[in-house]
Amino acid sequence: xxxxxxxxxxxxxxxxxxxxxxPFRFKEASAPAVVPMGIAALDxxxxxxxxxxxxxxYGPPGxxxxxxxxxxxxxxxxxxxxxxxxDAQDCFDPVSAQGSxxxxxxxxxxxxxxIDPALRSVDLLLHGGGFGLLALDLGDIPARLVRQVQLNxxxxxxxxxxxxxxxxxxxxxxxxxxxxxxxxxxxxxxxxAWSLPMQETERRAVHxxxxxxxxxxxxxxxxxxxxxxxxxxxxxxxxxxxPAGTVHFQLISDKxxxxxxxxxxxxxxxxxxxxxxxxxx
Amino acid sequence: xxxxxxxxxxxxxxxxxRYEPALRNQPLVLLDGPxxxxxxxxxxxxxxQLGVTAGLTKAAAAEFHGxxxxxxNREQEGAAHAALMDAAWSIxxxxxxTAIDLVTMDVAGLTTLFGSREKIGLxxxxxxxxxxxxxxxxVSENLETARIVSCAHRGPTIVSAGQEALCLKPLPxxxxxxxxxxAEVLRHWxxxxxxxxxxxxxxxxxECVGQEGVRLHAIASGKGHRALILAEPRHVFExxxxxxxxxxxxxxxxxxxxxxxxxxxxxxxxxxxxIRIIRLKFELQPSFEEAFDTSREMVRVxxxxxxxxxxLTLPRATQDAKLLLKLLRLRLQGQPPNAPVQKLWMSVDTxxxxxxxxxxxxxxxxxxxxxxxxxxRIASVVGETNVGSAELPDSFRPDAFRMRKxxxxxxxxxxxxxxxxxxxHGELQKAKINFRYLRPPLPAHVALDxxxxxxxxxxxxxxxxxHASGPWRLSGQWWAENFWQEDAWEVELSFAGKTLLSxxxxxxxxxxxxxxxxxxxYD
Numbered sequence: 089x090x091x092x093x094x095x096x097x098x099x100x101x102x103x104x105x106x107x108x109x110x111p112f113r114f115k116e117a118s119a120p121a122v123v124p125m126g127i128a129a130l131d132x133x134x135x136x137x138x139x140x141x142x143x144x145x146y147g148p149p150g151x152x153x154x155x156x157x158x159x160x161x162x163x164x165x166x167x168x169x170x171x172x173x174x175d176a177q178d179c180f181d182p183v184s185a186q187g188s189x190x191x192x193x194x195x196x197x198x199x200x201x202x203i204d205p206a207l208r209s210v211d212l213l214l215h216g217g218g219f220g221l222l223a224l225d226l227g228d229i230p231a232r233l234v235r236q237v238q239l240n241x242x243x244x245x246x247x248x249x250x251x252x253x254x255x256x257x258x259x260x261x262x263x264x265x266x267x268x269x270x271x272x273x274x275x276x277x278x279x280x281a282w283s284l285p286m287q288e289t290e291r292r293a294v295h296x297x298x299x300x301x302x303x304x305x306x307x308x309x310x311x312x313x314x315x316x317x318x319x320x321x322x323x324x325x326x327x328x329x330x331p332a333g334t335v336h337f338q339l340i341s342d343k344x345x346x347x348x349x350x351x352x353x354x355x356x357x358x359x360x361x362x363x364x365x366x367x368x369x
Numbered sequence: 370x371x372x373x374x375x376x377x378x379x380x381x382x383x384x385x386x387r388y389e390p391a392l393r394n395q396p397l398v399l400l401d402g403p404x405x406x407x408x409x410x411x412x413x414x415x416x417x418q419l420g421v422t423a424g425l426t427k428a429a430a431a432e433f434h435g436x437x438x439x440x441x442n443r444e445q446e447g448a449a450h451a452a453l454m455d456a457a458w459s460i461x462x463x464x465x466x467t468a469i470d471l472v473t474m475d476v477a478g479l480t481t482l483f484g485s486r487e488k489i490g491l492x493x494x495x496x497x498x499x500x501x502x503x504x505x506x507x508v509s510e511n512l513e514t515a516r517i518v519s520c521a522h523r524g525p526t527i528v529s530a531g532q533e534a535l536c537l538k539p540l541p542x543x544x545x546x547x548x549x550x551x552a553e554v555l556r557h558w559x560x561x562x563x564x565x566x567x568x569x570x571x572x573x574x575x576e577c578v579g580q581e582g583v584r585l586h587a588i589a590s591g592k593g594h595r596a597l598i599l600a601e602p603r604h605v606f607e608x609x610x611x612x613x614x615x616x617x618x619x620x621x622x623x624x625x626x627x628x629x630x631x632x633x634x635x636x637x638x639x640x641x642x643x644i645r646i647i648r649l650k651f652e653l654q655p656s657f658e659e660a661f662d663t664s665r666e667m668v669r670v671x672x673x674x675x676x677x678x679x680x681l682t683l684p685r686a687t688q689d690a691k692l693l694l695k696l697l698r699l700r701l702q703g704q705p706p707n708a709p710v711q712k713l714w715m716s717v718d719t720x721x722x723x724x725x726x727x728x729x730x731x732x733x734x735x736x737x738x739x740x741x742x743x744x745x746r747i748a749s750v751v752g753e754t755n756v757g758s759a760e761l762p763d764s765f766r767p768d769a770f771r772m773r774k775x776x777x778x779x780x781x782x783x784x785x786x787x788x789x790x791x792x793x794h795g796e797l798q799k800a801k802i803n804f805r806y807l808r809p810p811l812p813a814h815v816a817l818d819x820x821x822x823x824x825x826x827x828x829x830x831x832x833x834x835x836h837a838s839g840p841w842r843l844s845g846q847w848w849a850e851n852f853w854q855e856d857a858w859e860v861e862l863s864f865a866g867k868t869l870l871s872x873x874x875x876x877x878x879x880x881x882x883x884x885x886x887x888x889x890x891y892d
Binding site for chain 2: 126127148149150151152153154155156158159167168169170178179180181182183184185186187188192193194195196197198199200201205208209212213215216217218219220227228261277280282299300301303304337338339340341342
């Protein structure tokens with residue numbers, strides 16, 4: 089039996105009638121809506137967290153990925169959106185989260201002990217739908233274990249979050265979702281700033297009772313983004329030139345009495361941070 | 370005035386058939402009496418055609434081929450009566466509890482709501498059918514006429530005004546429920562129908578049989594009047610199911626629970642309410658050792674059956690029986706009864722149904738019913754205490770929190786909050802350093818110099834303290850047994866050769882245990 093193109097097309101269209109509106113029309117992917125992360129430098133770099141997409145934030149422990157997540161959660165919960173955090177290693181701190189501005193009553197916290205229950209919980213929440221932001225925190229799970237999660241799991245999650253208004257964020261020590269992620273950010277800690285009011289006095293120990301954790305400085309590199317393409321890095325550029333798509337941002341400590349006080353000391357950054365990190369005493 | 374009477378024929382049988390609809394067209398007999406001499410007290414039409422009559426013993430009834438035998442259950446009869454009342458209350462608030470199988474109600478003024486009296490009757494009939502009751506109905510302007518006609522005709526029968534006597538004329542006089550003495554007298558006189566009684570002269574009847582005769586004469590003439598004795602609406606919804614054979618597995622048990630839930634949801638919906646709390650009670654089969662105690666050979670006392678209780682509270686009231694069944698299944702999967710179930714009770718607390726007013730510009734929130742199911746499923750994976758939203762208690766103890774049930778909030782509150790947040794949070798807050806807990810904290814070895822930590826080791830890793838802040842001395846609840854006291858330090862550690870571990874940590878010295886722990890890190 090010979091099929092002409094038009095009859096074949098008609099046959100396919102009639103077979104898919106009621107399920108697919110027009111199977112042969114090219115569906116142009118529209119740009120997803122974005123929501124702010126709550127950190128100006130990162131928002132400027134990435135354009136915000138895309139809805140209906142998988143966003144991956146990775147970095148070693150202490151790199152600041154938790155603070156980025158909390159900042160995004162604070163923005164979403166303050167906008168009266170319901171959010172969910174699947175905590176694979178039960179490391180969420182409600183006290184510091186509230187200090188960051190998260191409305192705890194609007195945050196569903198799922199405390200897991202391992203990857204498997206965490207992935208199952210995420211599956212259920214994604215299919216349940218309705219959350220403004222859903223975060224999977226694998227930050228404290230060893231990277232070798234997260235690496236064992238098969239790629240089809242990430243594909244399934246990406247497919248589940250597609251065409252929804254949910255921002256899906258994954259925190260990990262390494263990037264795992266590969267091409268399933270629409271936005272990938274790599275964060276690192278650069279330095280930590282401590283206030284040393286009694287630094288001048290002669291002491292054997294480098295610290296004093298008056299020493300306080302002030303702030304920390306981090307860098308974030310946009311490894312992948314469907315929204316904004318990275319600028320190419322030319323080989324004839326200077327070596328010390330910063331790679332394109334990298335920004336620096338600063339996190340302050342809760343123990344600081346006021347931001348103004350911090351501003352006086354840390355506005356000198358990055359020199360102050362570098363000096364202190366290299367020569368703490 | 371207009372009154373409607375609802376009569377349930379074969380009420381005892383219908384009370385059983387409500388829970389087992391498959392028995393409706395089968396020959397069914399009901400047994401009752403002191404054990405072991407059980408007697409047939411009711412038989413269905415199909416059983417009567419086979420020759421089963423009331424008073425037969427259980428063994429004799431079992432001789433008939435295909436006859437289904439059940440025992441009378443007064444709790445099921447109570448539930449069937451409550452369902453009948455609910456059906457009546459769903460139409461009118463003025464309802465009289467005339468008998469266990471008969472309800473009379475005032476339907477005056479309802480034509481604007483439901484249409485003609487025929488439509489009111491049909492509406493009532495369909496609502497009773499939803500509750501598993503096949504009923505006879507009659508509507509009349511006379512209360513007693515409606516009651517008697519409903520017992521006689523399948524209906525719905527509409528008795529027009531002035532036609533009461535004509536309608537009652539052919540009906541047997543026994544439907545007027547005369548006393549035994551009067552019934553005997555009427556039988557002697559050859560009065561068998563209401564029409565014959567209505568034809569008797571009232572004065573002579575009064576002289577012969579007294580006031581009762583006069584009252585029945587008025588009723589038979591369609592002129593008997595009395596006030597409706599109104600029943601107080603009840604908000605108790607309970608259903609019960611007793612099993613012939615015990616159920617051990619969840620699958621057949623959920624099938625039975627589904628039947629009970631269907632009944633309860635239909636009753637609750639008839640009253641324009643919704644279910645907020647479900648309470649389950651199972652009577653469990655005693656174990657073999659308890660039932661058969663060999664140490665007491667002469668006197669064997671039957672042990673009381675154990676019970677299993679379970680309750681389910683919903684954040685939003687719902688009428689969705691399927692959703693409730695799924696939630697109950699998930700709950701029972703997590704907490705199954707420890708013995709086979711032989712009897713089930715289910716009661717519900719009700720609330721006003723949720724009125725949902727969606728909005729195009731409202732922030733995202735999960736559907737409450739769907740969310741409840743999702744949470745129940747997650748709870749079955751990670752445990753019930755590990756799902757919810759955190760709540761901070763009034764305590765200085767680090768890591769003090771309690772979990773509460775997550776509630777996404779209703780649309781109105783989200784609307785209000787979103788409007789406020791749009792105004793207030795125009796500018797971004799400064800991002801803060803956040804903490805990650807290690808639960809439980811890791812034991813550590815800390816080297817001190819002049820009281821200050823200089824090296825911290827745990828899990829074979831040793832880090833040099835670059836900066837430290839502390840000690841932050843915390844204590845509390847000294848008046849209780851679980852008092853706590855600790856010195857906390859924030860330390861920046863540098864690990865030679867393991868740069869990934871380098872970072873800022875919180876270490877604590879527990880004064881009670883005299884040990885150091887790593888509480889977590891700043892990230």
